[in-house]
Each structure stands twice: as structure tokens, then as C-alpha cells.
Amino acid sequence: xxxxxxxxxxxxxxxxxxxxxxxxxxxxxxxxxxxxxxxxxxxxxxxxxxxxxxxxxxxxxxxxxxxxxxxxxxxxxxxxxxxxxxxxxxxxxxxxxxxxxxxxxxxxxxxxxxxxxxxxxxxxxxxxxxxxxxxxxxxxxxxxxxxxxxxxxxxxxxxxxxxxxxxxxxxxxxxxxxxxxxxxxxxxxxxxxxxxxxxxxxxxxxxxxxxxxxxxxxxxxxxxxxxxxxxxxxxxxxxxxxxxxxxxxxxxxxxxxxxxxxxxxxxxxxxxxxxxxxxxxxxxxxxxxxxxxxxxxxxxxxxxxxxxxxxxxxxxxxxxxxxxxxxxxxxxxxxxxxxxxxxxxxxxxxxxxxxxxxxxxxxxxxxxxxxxxxxxxxxxxxxxxxxxxxxxxxxxxxxxxxxxxxxxxxxxxxxxxxxxxxxxxxxxxxxxxxxxxxxxxxxxxxxxxxxxxxxxxxxxxxxxxxxxxxxxxxxxxxxxxxxx
Amino acid sequence: xxxxxxxxxxxxxxxxxxxxxxxxxxxxxxxxxxxxxxxxxxxxxxxxxxxxxxxxxxxxxxxxxxxxxxxxxxxxxxxxxxxxxxxxxxxxxxxxxxxxxxxxxxxxxxxxxxxxxxxxxxxxxxxxxxxxxxxxxxxxxxxxxxxxxxxxxxxxxxxxxxxxxxxxxxxxxxxxxxxxxxxxxxxxxxxxxxxxxxxxxxxxxxxxxxxxxxxxxxxxxxxxxxxxxxxxxxxxxxxxxxxxxxxxxxxxxxxxxxxxxxxxxxxxxxxxxxxxxxxxxxxxxxxxxxxxxxxxxxxxxxxxxxxxxxxxxxxxxxxxxxxxxxxxxxxxxxxxxxxxxxxxxxxxx
Numbered sequence: 067x068x069x070x071x072x073x074x075x076x077x078x079x080x081x082x083x084x085x086x087x088x089x090x091x092x093x094x095x096x097x098x099x100x101x102x103x104x105x106x107x108x109x110x111x112x113x114x115x116x117x118x119x120x121x122x123x124x125x126x127x128x129x130x131x132x133x134x135x136x137x138x139x140x141x142x143x144x145x146x147x148x149x150x151x152x153x154x155x156x157x158x159x160x161x162x163x164x165x166x167x168x169x170x171x172x173x174x175x176x177x178x179x180x181x182x183x184x185x186x187x188x189x190x191x192x193x194x195x196x197x198x199x200x201x202x203x204x205x206x207x208x209x210x211x212x213x214x215x216x217x218x219x220x221x222x223x224x225x226x227x228x229x230x231x232x233x234x235x236x237x238x239x240x241x242x243x244x245x246x247x248x249x250x251x252x253x254x255x256x257x258x259x260x261x262x263x264x265x266x267x268x269x270x271x272x273x274x275x276x277x278x279x280x281x282x283x284x285x286x287x288x289x290x291x292x293x294x295x296x297x298x299x300x301x302x303x304x305x306x307x308x309x310x311x312x313x314x315x316x317x318x319x320x321x322x323x324x325x326x327x328x329x330x331x332x333x334x335x336x337x338x339x340x341x342x343x344x345x346x347x348x349x350x351x352x353x354x355x356x357x358x359x360x361x362x363x364x365x366x367x368x369x370x371x372x373x374x375x376x377x378x379x380x381x382x383x384x385x386x387x388x389x390x391x392x393x394x395x396x397x398x399x400x401x402x403x404x405x406x407x408x409x410x411x412x413x414x415x416x417x418x419x420x421x422x423x424x425x426x427x428x429x430x431x432x433x434x435x436x437x438x439x440x441x442x443x444x445x446x447x448x449x450x451x452x453x454x455x456x457x458x459x460x461x462x463x464x465x466x467x468x469x470x471x472x473x474x475x476x477x478x479x480x481x482x483x484x485x486x487x488x489x490x491x492x493x494x495x496x497x498x499x500x501x502x503x504x505x506x507x508x509x510x511x512x513x514x515x516x517x518x519x520x521x522x523x524x525x526x527x528x529x530x531x532x533x534x535x536x537x538x539x540x541x542x543x544x545x546x547x548x549x550x
Numbered sequence: 551x552x553x554x555x556x557x558x559x560x561x562x563x564x565x566x567x568x569x570x571x572x573x574x575x576x577x578x579x580x581x582x583x584x585x586x587x588x589x590x591x592x593x594x595x596x597x598x599x600x601x602x603x604x605x606x607x608x609x610x611x612x613x614x615x616x617x618x619x620x621x622x623x624x625x626x627x628x629x630x631x632x633x634x635x636x637x638x639x640x641x642x643x644x645x646x647x648x649x650x651x652x653x654x655x656x657x658x659x660x661x662x663x664x665x666x667x668x669x670x671x672x673x674x675x676x677x678x679x680x681x682x683x684x685x686x687x688x689x690x691x692x693x694x695x696x697x698x699x700x701x702x703x704x705x706x707x708x709x710x711x712x713x714x715x716x717x718x719x720x721x722x723x724x725x726x727x728x729x730x731x732x733x734x735x736x737x738x739x740x741x742x743x744x745x746x747x748x749x750x751x752x753x754x755x756x757x758x759x760x761x762x763x764x765x766x767x768x769x770x771x772x773x774x775x776x777x778x779x780x781x782x783x784x785x786x787x788x789x790x791x792x793x794x795x796x797x798x799x800x801x802x803x804x805x806x807x808x809x810x811x812x813x814x815x816x817x818x819x820x821x822x823x824x825x826x827x828x829x830x831x832x833x834x835x836x837x838x839x840x841x842x843x844x845x846x847x848x849x850x851x852x853x854x855x856x857x858x859x860x861x862x863x864x865x866x867x868x869x870x871x872x873x874x875x876x877x878x879x880x881x882x883x884x885x886x887x888x889x890x891x892x893x894x895x896x897x898x899x
Contacts, residue, residue: 330876342707
């Protein structure tokens, strides 16, 4: 499965016998023991291993939860609480699974930002990157399906919103929506198919993960310098170390530190990442005041809500859906949008500033997704009171006031005269969350569609080191040309 | 240190997530003076308070609120308020058996002649619900459904502090007043009586429509929010009055929107909303079996502690398992850190 020559030598009679029939031990040896790995990988590169642990944790805890869960609208909520109360250590298994989803996304976002920063999507790793995007997409689907299963208020109304989004797509949307819901509305049949699909998708993720690792092992790891490890035996020996024990121990350490953070959530704030409304059993007749997705989907939710205007024949709702799906779809073509030959942003000082801007934009989009779009961030002026009444000629008239007392006495005076009068608030102009979301959405797309394509053609990158070995020795710059 | 960067990235994400719960509208719930015993990584529930809280629940809350996810046996299980090490199986605990037997429930199984009869509850039964179903609960409460209290501390932002704040947050006596107002007789609702409506309209045509119908007087309950202790903190100040709808009670901690009932500056509508539950706790409402003085504050504290336990009966086990896990992981991390440095000592990286 890897692109380097195998150094495995079977030692015992049995392994020799097996190696000629099914070289599975050789495969494992070449992939996770002897695999040459650049020796300069930093901690940002440990998230691959962390993600493998997350996936295994979710699948294992999920299998146990499925043994106790009841996928019916009458039984789902109570069965989840029964797991918490009566299943031995059920509370632990469920809290690991629920918080595990958040940890999985935390790790995957760091993993993705790392790939963006060090240019890990560039040739020859395009397929590796695209497979990663497929995993991300499957993860989002799985997380959404899983969030519906406890059948709380956010489960139900969140499912309504998301299936509604798919229904907004032209031509195929409604068909897919009713196929997903299993009928005209969300009900028992929806819950049952969501449970089935939620069980299926993680195994599809696991399958794509195998392809992802395969695609990683053909070109080998990228590294913080973005310079390929040399292929000749001597260079390879200087630039790389065997995966085991060097990276098993480094990844192991990082995984345990990650588990410490994970455990802090599971044991000391198990519900902080969820929404309180999801502990209220789903009621189709009562809509929560604010429907918000889980934190890891907030940036995409903000993009969806940022589009409040029509463009030509496309209305705002459909445009929002297109923008939201587009923000993920654009990742798939990223390898061909970035025109720079230099991988690592270490040597692209200008691009690096734009990258940090992109990280900030993503976080701000998350903040916008969590907030009410109409809330002001920076108020400009103060709200005024407007009294509307009918004047002597029977026409509509208004009077604006700063002070409540004056406005109220004017209204009361008009009412005493027997004239219709009412008071309303005239909101002062403000920079609101929707405006911030629009700006950040613009930056999000501009980063991929304008900045990366143009910057690669125009910027002057710094000199890359000639090899990984030189880079770690501190000879970060290419040696000056020898004097004649 | 490079490592700190990715830990701070994790914390950043957590902060981002926390901002998702900035609930608007209601006043932020606050904990009682002195805080909660169960707070913090090693905090434990004050079991005497939880026991008293069970008494408050039975004598006050249980007449309207169900707790369908709780069983009598839960009271005597490890981590429960009446756990007795002498009876590791809660079903043998005489106190728990006695609690159960105080309630008469309709048997789910028919008897020998096929009738369903009432019998004393057993430890294995769920807590007795006050109403047979939600529709009956609504019918008995003016259309409002008293929420099931099993997981109420998890289902509301603020948890136990929310319960405490809500129970103690109703307007004080001084803030409530009643006044009589004259209301013009409304025209009969459409379709109620066609003839009468036509009559009223023809009278209206004479220009003397309201003269024929005598104005009614109505009693309004008004709350002067400036008098409310809960609203006088911080820099917000509210000048004006809230008119309470009939059968509704104002509470600044209740999620809702009070703007329609607000007579005052619409730019400064007081937080909170109206709920159908009148103030429940008055001094001495229950007589505590352990002799504790039953002040409103004490009862609110106790019932909130009880509901905190009921929302997650395994929370004590969670924290103790957590401590062991954290210690184990911390030691493992230190060992791996040293192994990492030993293995990499000869490699520049």
C-alpha cells in the first residue's frame, strides 16, 4: 500500500508461510512500522492519528448505544434517558459519543487548517485531499443524522430546517427531501431511516479513511517545509525516520493530551456543547425560539443566512443553499485554484497573512451562526420612538421622539382627542451580525476564488530550504552560490 | 511552547461553542447565596438538601408536574437521596418502599376478573403522574402544560440555578397592584351571533354606537417593575408597568417576550415573560421533617437540588470516575512525554 520498497523479512515459519499467501503482516509492517516519515513533522501533524482514535471511539460507543436505543418517536427520548440512568455506565458511553462528535470535528478542523497552511492539497496529493473532503462531508451527514436520534426539540426542528434546505434545490430537491423524510413530513419513518443511515455512514467513513491513508502512503507525508523528502537512499535516510517508534510515540503523546481535553468535557461539562432544548422531547407544535445547529456547523449556517438578497431569477433562499453547499464544494477543487508552486506558507509571507485572515473569518462566521442575525454588533445612533397618528385631514402622520415621556404624552393627547395613535420603535442603523456574516462570506469565497489563484502568480515567495535535513539543522535558506 | 497553541485552539472552539447558548430574552439565572454544593469537579450533592427537596416536590410540585423518567427505586440507588448501604438493592429499602406505597396508582395489568384497579405503588413503578395524559394536564391548567420535571435541570439554560431563580424570581408583593379600568364593550365575535352583530352595526350607523352598550369595568393586575429586586441589578433600569394577562404570571427568568404587555418605553422592555404557574413557595408551605425552617429561599434551593439529582442520578459517579480517569491520563501523558524525548534524543527535528 506504500510507495517505498518493502524491508519486511518474516522471522518465523508461520509468518514465512503466511507471507507467500496473504502478506498482511508485510502490509502492516510497511505501513505503520517501517514507513519513512519526514522527521520535521510538528504537533499539527498528530491530528491524523487523533482522528483515527475519534472514529474508532464513535463506532465502538455507537454500537453499544444502538443495543439500547429505540428508534421510534414515542420511545427514542425515553430510551436515551434510560441509557443514562439504568444501563451500567450508559451515561459514560452516551456522553463519550455525544461529546466525541464535537471532539471529532474539533480535530478535523485543525487537521484541515493544517493542510491549508502547509499546502498539503498540492500535487501529488490532490486525491488525498479530495478523499479528506469526502470524509468531511460524510462526517457532517453522520453528525446531522445522529443529532436527530435523541428526538429532542432541536433534533426535530433542526431536521425540519435541513431537510427543508434540500427541498429548496430546484428539480431534484423535493424528491430527495421526501425520500429522506420517508413521507410528507418528519415522523416515525424519518427517525427509523435516520437511525439506519446513521449506523451505515460511519462504516463508509472508515472505508474512505482506508483510501485516504493509502493515498497518503503513495507520495508520503507532506511536512512543514513543503519540500519533498529526497528519494535517493542517502537523502531519504537523512530526511526521514521510520514511523515506528518515532511517530507512534509522538502521536501517542498527542492523543493522550487530546484525550485529557476530551475527558474534561465528558466528565465535567458533558452538556456544555449541546443545546438545552434538546432535553425537551420533540413537539412538532412548539417551535423553539432559536433553532441553531451544533457548534461545528455554525459557520456554514452563517453562510446560509448571510444571503438575504436575490440575484436575478434566483431567490435568496436558494442562493443561500447554493452558497452553503458551495462553501464545501469549493474545497474539492482547491488543488487547482491555488496556483503557487510553493507548498508551505512558511515561505509565502503574503499568503500567510491571508490564511490567518481566513481562520479569523471562519471563527467569526461561527460567531455569526450562533447569534441572532438582526442583533447589532456596533450600534450607530440610538433607537428613536415614532408616534403614528391620523392628522386633522385624515392623513397618516408621524412624530419622532428621543424621550419616552414626551412621546407617550403626545400619543395620549392624540388618543384623548379621539384620534388613532400608536407608538413604535425606529431602530437606529447598526452594523449587525448579518452584515458581518456577509463580509466574512465574501472573504471566505474570495480566499479560494481570487486570493489563492492570483497570489500564486504575483507574490515573491522566500527561498525554500533545499532539503528537510538542511531545514532542521537551521540552514533554512539555500546556500549562497560559491564565489568564483 | 508549540503545544500550548493547539490547546488554546481547543479552548477557542469551546468558547465559540459556549457563545451558541447566549439565550436572549430572559434574565440570566443566578445561583443562591453561597453557591451550589454540587458545583466544580469534586463538588457533591448535599443529600440532606436533596431529601428535603423531595419533600417539596411531593407536597408542592407533584400536584401538577409529572416526573415520568424517575422510579421510586431511584431514590434508594447509589447516589440517590435515600440510599442506604444496608440495602444495596433499593427495592428492599424500607424507606423507599414506604415512599412508593404512599401513592396509589392504576395497575397496568388487569386483575383476576379483568378489571384495572388502584393499588399502592411499588419501588419498581415510575413516579405517579398527576394527570393521565397531556390533554388532561392542559384541561386542568387553563390550557398550559406543566412540563415534566425529570430532566428540567438539563433542559433549561442555567440548570438548577434556573429552577431556583424562577421559584424565587416572581415580583414582590410591593410591586403588584390591581386597578379597575373601563373597557369599551367589544363587538360580539364574528360568527357568534349574526343577528346581534347586524344590530350593533346598524346602531353604529347612527353615530351613537357605544352609547347603547354600557362600559364594563375590568380588574387588571399591574406590576411596577421598578419595584422588583431582581430587575434592579446591573445598569439596566426599567420604568413602567406590566399588565398581567388573566391566568398568567410575570417572571423575569421565564423565557418569553413581555413586550405586548409592557406599558413603558418599548426600547427597554423588561426581560422574561409570563407563565401559567402562579408563585408556589410561601414561607412555611411545607413542614420539613428534619426541622429546617421552610423559608422560600430554603425550599427553592432544596427543590432545585432535588431536580439537579433527578436530572442526572449518576452525576456523583460521573465525577468520581472522571477524577480517576484524569489522573490516569495525566500520568500516561507524562510517561509518553519522557518516552518521546528518549526516543528522539539522537534525531534533529
